[in-house]
Amino acid sequence: MATMNDVARLAGVSASTVSYALTGVRPVSEATRERVRVAMDQLGYRPNALARGLASNRTRILALLFPAIERGLGGTALEFVTAAAETAREHGCHLVLWPTGDDEVGETHELVHQGLVDGLVVMEVKLDDPRVDLLRSTATPFTLIGRTARPDGLPYCDIDFELTVRGALDHLSGLGHEHIALLSHSEASLAAGYGPTVRVQKAFEQQTSERGLPALVRHCDESADAGRAVAADLFRTHPEVTALVTMNDDATFGAVAEIVEGGRDVPGEVSVLSVVSSPRVGALSHPRLTTMAAPGAELGRLGVESVITRVEQGDSPVVRELIPCRLDAQATTGPAPGTHAHTPPGTP
């Protein structure tokens, strides 16, 4: 691989001139710039990323931090990661994947102090996340995907769960539903302080209360079987329920199957709306699920752009972005039984 010196020699200039011709940090005459350019692609020269990083103290490498344990977001996570990587590329940056095991804090610390990365995107942030405390104490810029319980001055990109729940309830209320239950993630995820679980439940309880509706919440493991079981129990104890808001893709499929087999028509007697999901997943269900799509790609893009901005100018304002899920009305939501729906359902 050709080095800068090789280029300099061939072009008959000094190495620093090559450097300046490359970065444009100081003026270079058109003539020599051209000679350098010719020499460069004659040698197929590419600047060495390592040497550049060492000298400039800027690696243009970002890290994506995520706990490798759980099967969290599923399909959304892939979109997220892909979008993040693409965005990094567009900005001339690299993105390294950094899965953390049991010792989240230690492994994060290790990464930061290797001096390899300019900034971090932190996935799967919990309400009380020890990684955040660590990162605050370092100089490395970072952006959270998700939020801690009180994300004071922290930069984050997250789903707007309040607006998402509002959208879901608006849709169902508009269809005349008054007995709406929430099928959420597992108790364990709630106990672990998993943001989506906590925030959706809180928003659901608050907003149903505001609307004078009863708040029925069920937790459920992430599997179709668990979904079946919980749905069966739910409709046995609460036959008055006519609509289900779910946030648990696997369980949703089980729940729908159970409801239908239990002799209730979907959406004739029970409507199902799956939030923090995606139309693509919804299309796998029959009848096709009404979903609210998680903004995975948007979050990935925003998260990376936000750290890059902070890396390039450390005094830039902190990004705090909340994006709601997007409604995609399909076949599992319809008018409540015995209701003349007065609000046109569905997305434009």
Added chain:
Amino acid sequence: MATMNDVARLAGVSASTVSYALTGVRPVSEATRERVRVAMDQLGYRPNALARGLASNRTRILALLFPAIERGLGGTALEFVTAAAETAREHGCHLVLWPTGDDEVGETHELVHQGLVDGLVVMEVKLDDPRVDLLRSTATPFTLIGRTARPDGLPYCDIDFELTVRGALDHLSGLGHEHIALLSHSEASLAAGYGPTVRVQKAFEQQTSERGLPALVRHCDESADAGRAVAADLFRTHPEVTALVTMNDDATFGAVAEIVEGGRDVPGEVSVLSVVSSPRVGALSHPRLTTMAAPGAELGRLGVESVITRVEQGDSPVVRELIPCRLDAQATTGPAPGTHAHTPPGTP
């Protein structure tokens, strides 16, 4: 951040001794090793990855190359990427994601010549893949996930499609099926030389022929709707078909829905077996899909381990690994109509 010189000074030794105490490349007395150790964690010293890479000409960074365009493997891809990243970590390596756009070759070339990575894992390899030609001409080790048409001396990890198809046909034949159709990916993917599409079709045609069965192949876009349409057409023109081997998750769901709505019982009248899929996806269907699970995690792990081996000892033998999909017999496959199944179905 403390440097090696800081450590050396504090420990009262030379910088090179610190280096050797760290790497163990040359013997260091127990006494000084201990002094160095103390100095190190007194200063919280961590070796600088960049400087180390520059000096040693070994970055311990691997790249994962993938075309960002298509929504290829879906859930499997996430498993793959996660496993790859974890494996890299276990070996003290970093994994950077390198999504390529339109100019696959150019962007790959760029990456390789930045001197940032020690080796590459190349995803989504096509039968005739220009990236491979490029990589052969460089000194950077790489491993393909997938294979070219004639992967002569190339290192690769791929699904064993022949064994997978054999497993599928064995399962169905054992249930008495004699009219088996293949629901594959789109024509476009076939034309693009997408390995799984081409190889599964070839294996299917060959093996059905060997068994004296008719070979019925249908291509289908990656969507539930397309699956419906193709299934409808298939059973209209070929009502004798009693079993469907599918390799197209989204389409499979549509196909099952169409079959059931068309008045055919699954698996009573038609069996469906989805290959290169996963039990998790299968569980979303009702009745639960019999699947053959793509070995995503295994491939990710093997791919990374294989490049690392090549990086560490360039003369190591070329890895050529083929892994079949694993059968998970569930509710969508059963005895052919009018048959007394004589072979016990299901996985061991």
Added chain:
DNA sequence: TTGTACGCGTTATCAG
């Protein structure tokens, strides 16, 4: 507008 010289934090070579 250009060249020189030094530093970034390690590893590797060569003495001792």
Added chain:
DNA sequence: CTGATAACGCGTACAA
């Protein structure tokens, strides 16, 4: 067993 010293490839004051 240990210490100097020279690379590694590039950025950047400083000087011209």
